[in-house]
Amino acid sequence: MKWERVRIPLMLGPTMAIITILFFGSLGFGFLQSLGYQPQIGNTGFSLDAYYAVMFSERSASQFWPGLALTLWVASASTFISAALAVGLSLLLRRTFFGKKLAVFLFQLNLPIPHLVIAVGMLLLFAQSGLVARFAGELGIIDAPRDFPVLTRDPYGLGIILAYIWKEVAFFGIIVMAVLQSLGEDYEAVAQSLGANRWQRFRTVTLPLIMPGLMSASIIVFAFTFGTYEVPRILGVQHPKMLPVLALEYFLNPDLNARAEGMALSIIIAVIVFALVFLYMYVSARTVRKS
Amino acid sequence: MTHLAIRGLTKRFSGQTEAAVADLNLEIESGSLVALLGPSGCGKTTTMKMVAGLLEPTAGDILFDEKSIINIAPERRGAVMVFQNYLLFPYMTIAQNVGYGLKIRKVDRAIIDQRVSEILEMVRLPGIESRRPSELSGGQQQRVALARALVVEPRLLLLDEPLSNLDAHLRFELRDLIRDIQQKMGITTVFVTHDQEEAVVLADKVALILDGRLRQYADADVFYKRPADEATARFFGGQNFISGTSANGTFEAALGSLKLPSDAPEGTGILTFRPENVRIGAAADGENTLQAKLTDKIFLGTQTRLKLAVGDDIITAIANPNDVEGYLVDQEVPLSLPPATLWVLTK
Numbered sequence: 001m002k003w004e005r006v007r008i009p010l011m012l013g014p015t016m017a018i019i020t021i022l023f024f025g026s027l028g029f030g031f032l033q034s035l036g037y038q039p040q041i042g043n044t045g046f047s048l049d050a051y052y053a054v055m056f057s058e059r060s061a062s063q064f065w066p067g068l069a070l071t072l073w074v075a076s077a078s079t080f081i082s083a084a085l086a087v088g089l090s091l092l093l094r095r096t097f098f099g100k101k102l103a104v105f106l107f108q109l110n111l112p113i114p115h116l117v118i119a120v121g122m123l124l125l126f127a128q129s130g131l132v133a134r135f136a137g138e139l140g141i142i143d144a145p146r147d148f149p150v151l152t153r154d155p156y157g158l159g160i161i162l163a164y165i166w167k168e169v170a171f172f173g174i175i176v177m178a179v180l181q182s183l184g185e186d187y188e189a190v191a192q193s194l195g196a197n198r199w200q201r202f203r204t205v206t207l208p209l210i211m212p213g214l215m216s217a218s219i220i221v222f223a224f225t226f227g228t229y230e231v232p233r234i235l236g237v238q239h240p241k242m243l244p245v246l247a248l249e250y251f252l253n254p255d256l257n258a259r260a261e262g263m264a265l266s267i268i269i270a271v272i273v274f275a276l277v278f279l280y281m282y283v284s285a286r287t288v289r290k291s
Numbered sequence: 292m293t294h295l296a297i298r299g300l301t302k303r304f305s306g307q308t309e310a311a312v313a314d315l316n317l318e319i320e321s322g323s324l325v326a327l328l329g330p331s332g333c334g335k336t337t338t339m340k341m342v343a344g345l346l347e348p349t350a351g352d353i354l355f356d357e358k359s360i361i362n363i364a365p366e367r368r369g370a371v372m373v374f375q376n377y378l379l380f381p382y383m384t385i386a387q388n389v390g391y392g393l394k395i396r397k398v399d400r401a402i403i404d405q406r407v408s409e410i411l412e413m414v415r416l417p418g419i420e421s422r423r424p425s426e427l428s429g430g431q432q433q434r435v436a437l438a439r440a441l442v443v444e445p446r447l448l449l450l451d452e453p454l455s456n457l458d459a460h461l462r463f464e465l466r467d468l469i470r471d472i473q474q475k476m477g478i479t480t481v482f483v484t485h486d487q488e489e490a491v492v493l494a495d496k497v498a499l500i501l502d503g504r505l506r507q508y509a510d511a512d513v514f515y516k517r518p519a520d521e522a523t524a525r526f527f528g529g530q531n532f533i534s535g536t537s538a539n540g541t542f543e544a545a546l547g548s549l550k551l552p553s554d555a556p557e558g559t560g561i562l563t564f565r566p567e568n569v570r571i572g573a574a575a576d577g578e579n580t581l582q583a584k585l586t587d588k589i590f591l592g593t594q595t596r597l598k599l600a601v602g603d604d605i606i607t608a609i610a611n612p613n614d615v616e617g618y619l620v621d622q623e624v625p626l627s628l629p630p631a632t633l634w635v636l637t638k
């Protein structure tokens with residue numbers, strides 16, 4: 001009995017230790033750096049100067065706040081649109097039709113493709129000098145490639161959002177399809193025989209049933225799109241820049257003092273993501289309980 | 292109250308050679324409770340889903356009160372299905388589950404609340420409105436599922452093995468409850484089961500399906516007295532099948548000649564009689580009495596099963612343990628087969 005109780009913690013111990021050291025170690029180290037603790041260059045004191053500089057200094061504020069707005073917009077739009085698209089597509093793919101296997105395969109094809117490749121692909125396809133624009137020009141749909149809408153390197157992050165959707169739809173899709181598969185169709189059959197039409201069944205049965213899976217996936221995608229730099233680095237504009245790109249630039253700055261600011265910005269990103277995720281879980285748990 | 296007619300109903304799933312349901316014909320009287328009985332995989336659920344509209348038939352027609360409903364959307368048919376695994380919506384309270392069909396119909400909130408508590412009372416679960424499905428036992432969940440179906444006052448109630456996941460004790464209790472409510476509300480009900488006892492106890496009429504085909508559709512006692520064929524008789528526990536010829540009210544077989552009931556079919560066929568109708572000991576007037584040798588005797592608790600050899604034929608009998616206590620294996624035993632309990636399967 002006693003042995004049983006300690007057995008599982010003991011077995012989990014090594015893994016947990018590594019995760020804890022890596023996670024809290026790097027977070028702690030980063031946090032220390034963000035407080036200006038950099039013994040290599042002789043800084044051994046602690047201060048919030050870097051945070052202040054990132055958010056409010058004349059040099060950085062004009063970068064930070066528009067960047068924050070863009071990041072919030074891109075992360076929420078990518079998450080929401082790809083989740084909605086994936087739900088729709090998964091429901092379509094659940095039906096039986098000719099070529100279903102192929103459709104499912106195509107749907108999930110880009111899952112193993114790195115984000116970087118997707119971003120470059122976006123450029124090749126949708127830039128004003130890209131394939132789509134040239135085709136449209138050749139076909140006379142637009143007069144010149146310049147008339148093609150600015151879908152990459154645009155100030156609203158449309159290209160970035162498009163690239164994220166392209167990629168995350170498949171991720172959401174895998175999760176939603178797995179949930180749908182395990183639920184079967186009998187819940188919906190019950191609702192239907194009780195009189196629910198297609199839309200009512202979706203709203204009152206299918207959606208609530210896939211919601212937990214969808215929510216976990218949304219958190220992952222939101223946190224990811226909020227904090228990674230490859231796609232916005234390639235598809236973004238000079239101003240505003242998404243926060244992770246900004247953090248990277250501080251980081252790559254040869255001036256070692258900028259490193260504290262890069263770390264401060266990274267910590268800010270982490271804090272915002274945590275706060276939003278908790279808020280989201282809190283609100284959705286409450287709405288689920290209420291309805 | 293709805294009269295249900297199933298005409299030539301057939302379902303063949305794509306990629307399968309055998310039809311899951313083949314040319315099924317069934318008339319179900321308005322307000323009656325019919326059991327759809329058959330072994331696993333015989334097409335019971337498939338039939339129910341077609342009636343509810345959840346599956347499209349390959350051929351055939353379904354009529355409610357003589358009107359074809361084959362082109363009516365499932366959600367407007369008013370045929371509510373209750374499944375074996377309850378399928379309560381886990382994210383809703385019991386009240387929300389039960390009131391679901393009314394809410395869909397945009398019924399007034401106050402009326403929903405009232406109907407929900409009435410119907411919960413009817414399934415003997417009063418006051419559990421605010422609980423969650425996960426907090427209920429299987430039997431309670433199935434009663435809630437039943438309440439959820441009843442609350443919309445369906446034209447047709449389709450119960451697909453609703454008691455199969457419950458233990459014996461609960462099964463009996465719920466069986467009676469279902470019978471009770473069905474009688475009270477008079478909803479035309481089809482009860483799917485693979486348990487012949489359940490079918491017999493519960494239903495006004497029983498439809499036996501074997502291999503996707505309707506074998507017999509009759510009152511429960513007919514399956515014991517006048518089974519349609521050997522497979523039907525076997526499904527209901529028949530064990531005695533003896534080949535011979537029926538003519539002029541007697542059956543001629545290797546074991547002798549036996550007097551038949553007056554309505555027995557004529558021609559070559561199989562004589563059948565139920566084990567519990569075999570009398571140990573000679574009949575008073577010597578009618579249909581045979582000399583047998585006891586070859587096996589198994590005590591089953593409330594009954595004793597005997598194997599008796601008459602020439603090359605083996606007859607199985609079930610008797611009261613007290614009545615056969617004195618008999619030993621290998622002993623000569625007379626037995627009699629009352630003519631009224633015999634039946635002949637021709638074709």
Ligand SMILES: Nc1ncnc2c1ncn2[C@@H]1O[C@H](COP(=O)(O)OP(=O)(O)OP(=O)(O)O)[C@@H](O)[C@H]1O
Nearest residue numbers: 304305311329330331332333334335336337338485
């Ligand atoms: N969606 C489907 N696709 C293909 N075949 C199916 C499908 N559903 C059922 N079948 C087949 O049809 C036959 C009848 O199935 P059905 O579920 O109606 O049987 P059942 O009588 O309800 O059995 P049980 O008592 O096990 O529930 C089975 O052979 C089954 O394999």
Ligand SMILES: [Mg+2]
Nearest residue numbers: 335336337451
């Ligand atoms: Mg079934």
